[in-house]
Amino acid sequence: MTAKSVGFVGLGLMGSPMAANIAQAGWTVTAWNRSEAAFRDLPGVGRASAVAELRDEPVIIFMLPDLPFIEEAAAPLLESWRAQPPAPGTAVVVMSSVSPTAVQDFGRAVHMTSGGNAVVVDAPVSGGTTGAQAGTLAIMAGATEDEFQRLLPLFETMGTTVRRMGPLGSGSLTKACNQLIVGTTTAALAEAAELAERSGMDVGALYEVLAGGLAGSRVLDIVGPRLAAKDYAPTGPAKFMHKDLGFVIQSAAAAGSAVPMAAAGVGLYAELKRQGLGEQDLAVVRQAISNLSDS
Numbered sequence: 001m002t003a004k005s006v007g008f009v010g011l012g013l014m015g016s017p018m019a020a021n022i023a024q025a026g027w028t029v030t031a032w033n034r035s036e037a038a039f040r041d042l043p044g045v046g047r048a049s050a051v052a053e054l055r056d057e058p059v060i061i062f063m064l065p066d067l068p069f070i071e072e073a074a075a076p077l078l079e080s081w082r083a084q085p086p087a088p089g090t091a092v093v094v095m096s097s098v099s100p101t102a103v104q105d106f107g108r109a110v111h112m113t114s115g116g117n118a119v120v121v122d123a124p125v126s127g128g129t130t131g132a133q134a135g136t137l138a139i140m141a142g143a144t145e146d147e148f149q150r151l152l153p154l155f156e157t158m159g160t161t162v163r164r165m166g167p168l169g170s171g172s173l174t175k176a177c178n179q180l181i182v183g184t185t186t187a188a189l190a191e192a193a194e195l196a197e198r199s200g201m202d203v204g205a206l207y208e209v210l211a212g213g214l215a216g217s218r219v220l221d222i223v224g225p226r227l228a229a230k231d232y233a234p235t236g237p238a239k240f241m242h243k244d245l246g247f248v249i250q251s252a253a254a255a256g257s258a259v260p261m262a263a264a265g266v267g268l269y270a271e272l273k274r275q276g277l278g279e280q281d282l283a284v285v286r287q288a289i290s291n292l293s294d295s
Contacts, residue, residue, distance in 0.1 A: 004028065006154060007054030008045070008061045009073055010096075011038035013236060014125070015063035017132040018095070018158050019045050025157035030054060032073075052076040059091045059154060066243060067098040067106060078113040085115035091151060094122045095139075097179065097244050100172040100251050103142075107168045121147055122168060124175035125159065126182075128222070129235045136160045140178075142171035173251055179244035182282075184261045185219040186227075187268055190286035193227050194293060203228045226283035238285060239278030242269035 004027045008019045011033040023029045023044035030046040032054065033039070039047050051073050054060050060077070062070045074092070092110055094103055100122075107120035127137040137159035141148055148164040155162045165174045192210075193203045207224045210216060226232070248262040272278060272288040280287075 003058050004153075005030075005057055006059045006061060007031070007048070007057035008063070009033075009051055009054070009070075010063035011035075011042070011045075012063065012065075013129050013234075014132045016042060017129065018061075018063060018125075018137075021132075021135045022154065022157045027154070027157065030057065050076065052080045055080045055086060058087065058089070059093060059151065061093045061095055063095050065240070066096065067094070067102050070094060070096065070098070071106065074110075078110065081114040081118065085117045088117045089150075090114065090118040091147065092118055092120045093151065094120060094172075095125055097124050097175050097240065097247070098122065098172050099247050100142075100169040100176060101254065103172050104169045119143075119147060120168060121151060122171040123151075123155065124171055126175065126178050127159070130222075132158070138178075139163070140165050140171045140174035142166060142168045142173075172247070176244060176247040176251055179241060180248045180259070180262050180265070182219055183241045183245055183265045183269065185217060186223050186282055187265060187285050187289075189220060189224060189227055190283070190289050193286055194289050198293070223283055226281060227286050230283075230286065232277075232280040232284040232287065234279065234281045236282060237279050238269065238282045239273050241282060241285075242266065242273055242278075245269060 006022060006027055006029055008029055008031040011019060011031055016038055019029050019031055020042055030048050032048040032051050048054055055077055064070050103122045110118050110120050121141060121143040123139050123141040125137040125139050131137040135158055138161040139155045139159040141164050143164060165171055196206045197203050207228055211220055245262050245266045248259055252259040272285055275288055275291055277284045277288055
């Protein structure tokens with residue numbers, strides 16, 4: 001990209017460090033966020049008073065909880081583009097975890113309302129707040145090859161593993177597969193922890209020996225210590241795993257693929273939300289399993 005300028009919508013737990021890393025890499029970042037407080041610790045990030053003010057940015061990143069939030073926030077922007085189309089090649093980049101099929105519908109809507117001048121790229125991320133802060137996120141993109149190459153320098157300010165997975169929607173499907181593995185593995189580790197502790201074993205020792213064998217994984221390395229310590233301070237709300245596994249079910253139905261682990265996971269994380277634990281860290285699935293054990 002020749003113009004190192006970007007708009008950014010959504011400065012939450014993930015969005016704030018992502019926007020900060022873009023700015024630190026020398027880009028001009030203008031952001032919109034519902035709360036002004038998010039800007040206090042973001043030097044170098046300018047503030048837009050409305051999303052529509054970002055209409056002339058060559059790239060606009062959305063990092064909001066789900067696609068309906070993005071569609072609502074983007075509505076004034078699209079109205080502006082309907083009246084006066086943006087520059088050709090304008091990119092709307094959805095970096096949230098969203099439905100693979102719904103983001104394709106959103107892409108068609110943006111293309112139509114922008115007079116064919118704007119495209120949507122889905123580029124969800126993995127790595128949590130730690131990866132967002134360190135700039136080491138995995139970024140999985142759904143785009144044409146030309147779109148991806150144009151955005152690659154921007155993505156590399158936020159992540160170290162950046163891949164084009166296919167056309168629009170492919171990034172979100174990749175993230176859904178990621179969440180299938182993370183969500184069910186975390187749940188299995190939580191079940192093992194509860195079983196071990198209730199049998200008189202030390203969970204830390206269990207995880208240490210598991211890490212040295214075939215059960216070792218990045219999920220165990222990163223989430224395991226929180227599971228063992230029953231540390232549920234949020235690095236990302238657990239309720240989003242229920243949403244993401246729902247996208248796995250939806251995509252599997254469209255592809256004709258059986259996903260029994262995803263189906264079990266959806267049920268477990270729905271129970272977690274029913275117990276009122278959804279705002280806590282993903283590791284709180286251990287507490288949900290403990291509550292089920294006591295019921």
